[in-house]
Each structure stands twice: as C-alpha cells, then as structure tokens.
Amino acid sequence: MPSFKAPVADVLFLLTDVLHIDRYGNLPGFAELTPDVMEAVLNEAAKLCEEVLQPLNRIGDRDGCVRHADGQVTTPPGFRNAYKAYCDGGWQGLAVDASYGGQSLPQVMGVAVNEFCVGANMAFTMYPGLTKSAISALLVHGSDEQKRLYAPRMVAGEWSGTMNLTESHCGTDLGMLKTRAAPQADGSYKITGQKIFISAGEHDLTSNIIHLVLARIEGAPAGTKGISLFLVPKVMVHPNGSLGARNAVSCGALEHKMGIHGNATCVMNYDGATGWLVGEAHRGLNAMFVMMNEARIGVAIQGLGLSEVAYQNAAAYAKDRLQGRALTGRKNESGPADPIIVHPDVRRMLLEIRAFNEGARALLLWTTLQADLAGSAEDQKVRQQAEDLLGLMTPVLKGVLTDTGFDNCVTAQQVFGGHGYVAEWGMEQFVRDARIAMIYEGANGIQALDLVGRKLPKDGGRAFAAFTKEVATYIKENAGDEAQKPFLQPLKEGLDRLQQATMWFMANAMGNPDNAGAGSTAYMHLFGLVGMGYMWARIAKAAMGRAGDPAMDTKLAVGRIFMERLMPESAAHLARVTAGAQTMMALPAEAF
Template structure:
C-alpha cells in the first residue's frame, strides 16, 4: 500500500525558518500573501492530493490511457479529479494575475507540485505541462495570442504542451525537420511528426495548445533556424470558443515503463494552422523559457516520488516483523522485532530522509531566486538571482531526480520481495520515477550544461552566486561550537568543489573532452556540497529553536540528527568524486570503439 501524508511541518520549517519568508512577502507582487493564506492553501493541497489523487495512482497505473480514433481516454477518475483540481483553483496558483492567476510565490507552487507528484506522478504532468507552456507564451507571445489563449490556459479549461522531439533527434534539435510555411493571413502551416509528447492528447480539457518547434523555408541550418509556433487542437472561433479541428492528430501512445496514467503521444501535424511565438528563428530562446521552468519542476518530480517512497518504507519497516535486534529484543510480546530496529534498515531510511529534506530545502532556495529575479525592484538583486537560478537549474534537475530514483530503489530494498511485486505499490513508484532522469534533457545533458555553459559563463560570475554565500557561512559556522563538527567536513568538501572547478576549467580549455568526462561527477559533487550547506544551516536553525523551548522539540532534534547523518555518512562521497574528476578522461576515452 502506498503511504503518503503531505510533509507540511517540514515545508513550513523550510519556508519560514530556514528561508525567511519575508524576503518575498515584502515584494509588491506578493503583498497579498500572508502566512494564513499560505497555510490555508497548503492544507487544501494536502487534503486534495491525499484524498483525490493518491487513491487513483495504482488503478491508473493498471488501466493506463487508451487511444481510439485519434481520441485519448485517460484512466478512470482522472477527468473528475482534474475538474475538481481546476475548480479549486490549483491550475491558476502560479500564473500572473493579469491572466486570471493567483500570482503565488514560486516556493508555494513548488510545494504544491511536490504534493501532486508524491500522490500521483502521472496526473501531475497534465497541469505541469500547461504551466510551462503558459510561461513561454507569457514571455514571448504577441499580445493577441496572450489575450486569446492565456486566460483559458490559466483557468485550466485549456491545456498546453511542448513539442520538441522527433524520431531522429532528441537533444540535438538542430536536426529537426518539421516545417512551417507562411500564409498570406500571417499564420503558418505546420507539417511534421513529433514523439514523446506528454499530454499531447487527452480528455481532460476542451482544447490543447501545442507549442511546436519547426523551420521556416528560409531558415538557417541548425538550432539558429528553429522557430516556435502555437498550434491549437481546435482553432478558436471569434467568440473564443474551440472552433474547427486543426490538422493535429495523436497517431499512437508510447508503450512505456511507467507513468501509465500520463498520455505520452506520437503527434502528427498535417498542414496544421499555427502562429509564430516570438521572433523568427529564435524558437530555442522561447523554448528554454519553458524548459527551465519545466526542469525545476522535473526536479520536484524526483523529490515527490522520493517522499512517497520514504513514507511508505517507514510504514512498512515499523510493521514488518523479522529477526531480533542486535542489541536485544525490542518487542518481547511479538514473535520478532519490526525491521526498523536493524542498523542497515536505519541506514536506508536515514539516507532517504537526508536526501528528501535536503532537496526540499535546496529547491526552496532556488525557487525563491525565481521570485527575486522576476519581481525584485532592485536591478542588481534581479541579476544576482538570475545568475543563481541559471547555475542551479541543471543541478536541481539532475541531482533531485538521481536521488529520487535512488531513494525509490532504497525503499524497494526495505520492502524486500514485497517491494518487487505489485501488491504494495512500491514497484510502481520505482518505475514512475525513472523517467525524470531522462526527459527535459537527460541528466548527462544537465551535467554538460553545468560544466560547458554555466561554469565558464561571464568568467565564472554564475559560480560566485553560490560560492560566496557558502564560503561566508562556513567561516561563521566554524566559530560556532554547535556547528563546527558539521562545518569542518563541509569546508573540506567545499574545498574539493573549488579545486575540481579549477581542474575542469584548466583541462577543459585544452581539451573539451576532459570537461565532458568530469561533468557528471562534478554535478554530483556540487549537489552534495549544496545539500551539505543546507543541512548545516538547518542544524543552526534547529539549535536556536531548541534554545527557545519549542512546542515540538523532537522535530528540531531530528533535524540535528539527520544533519549529522548527512555530513558524516553521505558527504564523504565528495572525496571519491574529487579523485575521479582529477583522474581525467584517460580510462574513459582510450578504449577503441571497435573494442566495445
């Protein structure tokens, strides 16, 4: 049985105690966001996800989506749940009030996304893709397109997608072949085929708005010749209602490992009517507005899957009786002790807990930067926030999804054989979580983005947005008796990150393959240091709270204990990563292709 209860106490700790919520509530855009409002929203989201979405998760996995005559039918209960989701206002939470949105801060939206992903990852993709499409259209669409489409997308009556991948090209979008032929009325005829399109066709909304990458006849070769087009399933009539069916068809549903409740479609565009979004041949810039938003959300998917896996594993470990404690019987009234008494089970549970709470803290820090980047009145603060979010986007996407899949596998191990069969639902969580490491740019691509683009950008300016606050904090923490035992290992790992950065920069200038060979290890090292920074900061907050005599001292004691576990048992991986980075590309690249 899949067990989940929204971790509201931890979310409030991260939002209000670790990261001072007044940093964003003081911004004019969020003057309406009070602590009471936030609490009410999070409570409602927790209730909805556990009562409406979680019960549909296992059945949707078994039933899947069905394609008949070009129409996709989502699993039983999805349509009713989506209608309730929309009517409750969840589709508009993150959107601009200009288009009917509620304009909530990014951390609140990410918490809601996490809850949805924990309860039902397949369901999350339908509103999630719409949110990403909305952001791209807001940033790059003409006023007419925004007025015609955004209100319907924000209120959830219309959905959105992103259509990039073709059968012969995934990451290398410069190879795409979909064509866009200009028409006399200013529209375009879009012809081509796309694959792996999440929510490309479904029965949840009355219209679906596709953002499609295609080439004009005079387009330059490669990525510099890609444009973005808005292609609706139904072309709106003059009164704004869905009109004539456009030349857009779902030709097949992908047969996939997991997320069976999500319609992953093969799409055909047959002279479909579309409109240019942004400037000609600048589609990649427009798409990356959507992609960056989606990459952060995919990171949250990894965290959401990890949280439900952790909670389910804890419930099982407390209930499953096997063997006796090595330190003596703990349940003399029972034939055996629950497995949570065993050190190796504790190791696994503590690893999951440390990953999840650390990622939640780090993700909230990055989400706050999105608000600062967009809404802060000081241009310099906006630029610094932009630098930080650009640097951390690939790290959040890759680290959270790597750790998310690792956590689901650890949870399955806690279950033993019962995790491998369908009855308990753990094998579904493992299958569902695997895709997050692949889509929106594989994690290997995220690592290349980090070392190839973000690290050298502006002579290292982006790196300084992380390095400077971390170094300042470490210096202060080393002088604190409570924090020094944690800060000293963090300082060592941070030093390894600095040296790795210098090593990659020096070798990469001479040989780009050296940077590529180190990329994945570097991203993991960077992520571990970032989580370590979060954990020492959380320990600092917890120590201060305990000194004030809180109502829930066990919560803060658990924070301190988990901080020590992360620093003592997980962060030492940084030494091995540093050694691997220093070793260079030799053993990786010297084997001749014919020998594979």
C-alpha cells in the same frame, strides 16, 4: 496500497525558519503570503493530494491511457474528476499573475504545492505541470493577442498545454529536426511533421490542447539557428475564444512505457496543421527555453516527490513489519519478532533517503526563491544574482534530484523485501515512474554538460563565484559556534572539493574540452552535495534555535546522517573529475 501525507510541516519550517520568507514582504505576491495564508494554502493542497490525487495513482498505473481508433485518448478512470477538482481549486493559476486569472502567489509556493501533487500522483500532475510551463513561455514570448486569447483559459485549466520538441531521429540534438512550417497569406503557418514522446499530447481532460511546437520555416538556415516556435491548437480558436474546427494535428500512437502509465505519451502527427509563430522567427529554441527551464525544475520536483512518498511508505512498513530480532536484544518482547526498524541497515536505508529529501527540498525552495527574486526584486543587482543562481542550480537540481530520487525509490523498495517487487504494495511503480525523470527534459548527462560547459563559465564564472562566496561566508560567520561544527566542517570539506574540481576544469578543460565532459556528471553530483550540505547547515542552525522540540532533534540527527554518510561521496566525485578523459577517449569506437 501505498499512502501519502504531504510534508506540510517541513515546507513551512523551511520557508519560515530557514529561508526567512518574511524578508520578502515588499515583493509582489509575498505581501499577501502571511504565515496564516501560507499554512492554509499548503493544507488545502495537501487535502487535494491526499484525498483526491493519491487514491488514483495505482489505478492510473494499472489501467493507463487508451487511444481509440479515431485518435482520441481516454485518461484512466477518475482522472477527469480529479482534474476538475484541481482546476476548481485554482491550483493551475496559483503562481500566475492575477491579470490572467491566477492567484499571483510566488513561484516558491507553486513549487511546494507541485511537490505534494507529484508525491500523490506523478502521472496526473504532468498534465497541469506542462500547462503551467506552456503558460510561462507564452507570457514571456507570446504576442499580446496570444496572451489574451490563450493564457486565461489555460490558467483556468479549461485548455491544457504541451511541448513538442523530440522527433524519432533527434532529441538532444534539435538542430536536426525536420518538422517544417509553411508561411500562409494570413500570417499563420502550416505545420507538417511527426513528433514523438509528447507527454499529454492527447487526452480527455480539457476541451482544447495548446501545442507549442518547434519547427523549421521553409528556407530557414540549417541547425538550431533555423528553428522557430509555433502555437498549434488541437481545436481552432475564434477571436472571441470560442472553439472552431478541429486542426490537422492528431495522436498517431501511444508509447508503451516502463512507467507513468497514467500520462498519455503520444506520437503526434502534424499534417499541415495551422500554427502561429511565438516570438521571433528562427529564435524558437530561445523561446522554448523558458518552458524548458521551468520544466526542468518541474522534473527535479518529480525526483524529490517520488523519493518522499517512497520514504514515507518504507518507513511505515519498517515500523509495522515484524521480522527477526534486534542485534542488541529483543525490543518487542511480547511479539513474535521485532519490527525491522530496529535493524541499523534498515535505518540506514531510510535515513539516507530522508537526509537527501530534506536537503533537496530546501535547495529546491531556495532556488525557486531566486526565481521569484529574479522576476521581482527591486535592486537590479539582486535580480541579476538571483538569475545567475537560478541558472546555475537548474541543471544541478534536475540531474541530482532525479538521479538520487530514483536511487532512493529503489532503496525504499528494498525495505519491503519481496513485497517490494510485486505490484500490490505500489513500491515498484514509484521506481518505474521515477526512472523517466532522469531522461526527459534533457537527459541528466546533458544537464551535467549544461552545468560544466555553459553555466560555469558564463559571465566569467560570476554565478559560481556568487554561490561559493555565499557558502564560504556562511561557514565563516558561523564558525564560532561549536554546536554547528559537525555540519560546517563536512560542508567546508565539500566546498573545498567543489572548488578544487572547478579549478581542475579551468586548468585542464580549456585545452581539451573532453576533460570537462568526462568529469561533468561527477561534478554535477558534487555540486548537489555541496548545495544540499549548505542547506543542511542552515537547517541545523534553525533547528538548534528551537531546542526542546522533538521534531528539531530529529532534524539534527537526519542532518548528521547527511554529513556522515552522503557528503563523503564528494571525495569520490573529485577523484573522478581529476581522473580526466585520457583513458576513456583513448579507445577506438570498435573497442566498445
């Protein structure tokens, strides 16, 4: 059975020593976040994750969700109690405004806690995770009445939320969606159609489920400009919040999936279900993007969370498993063999995962801080730049943390040899669960296109310029410190390659957008390496400031692994970008 320990110390170090969260004490939510409060919240979350959520992870995988003949869905044993514990602890509303019953803490705290939860039990965490994103969409685009009626009960965890986009013939290309909405005299709509792959679409954790559904109002224009967003409750809600009759929406089937068996992935049938418009008509994609962008960060967290728990278990196994002898002579003289952690190739696997995890966690928290700043900084210029950086980094985090997070789960599984392939050790579940994160909320190829085709050129490249300026300035300001050189030199090389790749796009993709498409995935990963490399440079500097602490010596070694073994991939990515589209586009489709 795998185990899990929430990385509380690393998050505290990142928030205080690296990101200097105390600088933001003047902003709403941050003022209350004294070091004591921060530590107490993280420890309390860790306790829930380690003691309540983690023990259910394998049960959830094994038993899965069950759909009954009447369309009701039962979650795995223990999930209901765990969900109650989660809601009773106030975790659903941690980063939601107090006026809706939340705790008004910054988003960055919500993200840190979310990573803990995913590491403990990803399938479980998807239920409250989707609710959180649905709340955000409602708070931005919902009417006052919708906010009043739905948000507090969702914040309390009494009701949950979902997002309904995909149909069997369209996922990426939502312009093709067929679900339709017929206006009614009372201002409501009748929603009719079928949605697939709906996470948490039906379950027994809450008394109501609030579906946010994309549909086309009768007579609306074709394509994405004719799509509207609707709120469709599973059970009708009276104006006083009490529950009424069942709405005409039901779960038609559960998907048989590779992993996340503990989460109910539903085919949802809307048979003239009553719904209400959220935001403006025909502007549904815009409204849904609030939910989607937050969910993309949520999915990035899944990649990191599983990579973290996979690392922890592989490291424990490597210290425990006796097999063979060290290349440099016996290390465990009295035992029948040495623990496999004596082998450099085993350390390579562990350290490459860890170097990624700690850099990725820093980049995730840095980006989420931008979300907090974008929402509440006093200076408009600060808000704008934070918004720019958040937009730029969202596809990078989603694509890179899930691609590499999955790879890392595979590598951690490898440490176990044959034992990694059997269910009992739990490693193969991490791999199966992690796989979906590369796909949903926009497959990673779509993230790469979003980065290259939209985020990069947006506002004349303002976001990219802000990012590179920040990194270049950091390198310059610290260039005098010899000790930082092993971090700054590779970072500079990575940054140079990122700028070369960007210039190559500018020179070659205007005339032929396929040149951007062909290099987009490589570019996204190059961007991720530079982003994490920048974080590692800052981590190293902070660690040097606490010399003598063995944990800090470890950080410096792990950071060098990042620079020595992960950053060199940036050169290969640049080569792939500059290879262009010509060779791959030359072939006719029949040649494939």
